[in-house]
Amino acid sequence: MRIHDWRRVSAGAFHHFHNAWITHLCEALNAGGLPKNVYALGEQQTGDFGPDVVALHWGFQDLSGSPPYELPPGADFDGGMVALAEAPPRVQLAVESGEETEYYFAKRRSVVIRHSSDDRVVAIIEIVSPANKHSPERVHEFCGKAVTALKQGVHLLVIDLLSNTKAAADGMHAAIWEELLAGNYTAASDSPLTLASYCAKRPVKAFVEPTAVGRDLIDMPLFMTPTHYVSVPLATTYEQAYAGVPQRWRFVIEK
Numbered sequence: 001m002r003i004h005d006w007r008r009v010s011a012g013a014f015h016h017f018h019n020a021w022i023t024h025l026c027e028a029l030n031a032g033g034l035p036k037n038v039y040a041l042g043e044q045q046t047g048d049f050g051p052d053v054v055a056l057h058w059g060f061q062d063l064s065g066s067p068p069y070e071l072p073p074g075a076d077f078d079g080g081m082v083a084l085a086e087a088p089p090r091v092q093l094a095v096e097s098g099e100e101t102e103y104y105f106a107k108r109r110s111v112v113i114r115h116s117s118d119d120r121v122v123a124i125i126e127i128v129s130p131a132n133k134h135s136p137e138r139v140h141e142f143c144g145k146a147v148t149a150l151k152q153g154v155h156l157l158v159i160d161l162l163s164n165t166k167a168a169a170d171g172m173h174a175a176i177w178e179e180l181l182a183g184n185y186t187a188a189s190d191s192p193l194t195l196a197s198y199c200a201k202r203p204v205k206a207f208v209e210p211t212a213v214g215r216d217l218i219d220m221p222l223f224m225t226p227t228h229y230v231s232v233p234l235a236t237t238y239e240q241a242y243a244g245v246p247q248r249w250r251f252v253i254e255k
Helices: 011-033 099-107 136-151 171-179 234-242 247-254
Strands: 038-042 053-057 093-096 120-127 155-160 193-199 205-211 220-223 228-232
Touching (some): 011 234, 120 136, 120 220, 171 205
Parallel strands (some): 120 155
């Protein structure tokens, strides 16, 4: 499924598509896309962060407040995952943050991310919306919450298919990477959009796929542990969501 130019539609039309995509992502993940004892919910509040999709593990409770980088002994968490060492994600870039990020993580104060239930947050998916890139304040807010999630050991997948703005000139991955003090990322003129999966180990590792309007959407990894991930079916779920876009707006997008 090729990526569309969402600049052509109203905010309401994109919001309609955005909500449908969240639903289909959750359906796909809950229908065997996640390992046993993990499930996905759409638009859940975790602390003060409201991600689009949150993957939760219900096999045990972790109330210690420490970053959950490893699962406790006996956790049934292996089924359906891919080992990073055996099958690295097929993306164009794989980059790792450095020592400065580690120092920053150690010093940064943040809100602990918890779900309202006792089930532990493992990973989150965020589909960037126009509001997220509207102003420097909104970009900073988005990136700060993303970094907070990573600090707490929550893996992250950010889907940024919207044209870059003055507030986010190189896209959300560049802004997140800068917030992490991990270095600079400059979006290529022919690949201004980004898909970025962050493994919340220390140091943080990012798997980035630069892309553009008109290109085929690829599936991306969503890490469950620092060493294992699942493949998120972005292409098929995007196509399912797009099928529900009103013909009035599909005509505008496709002309």
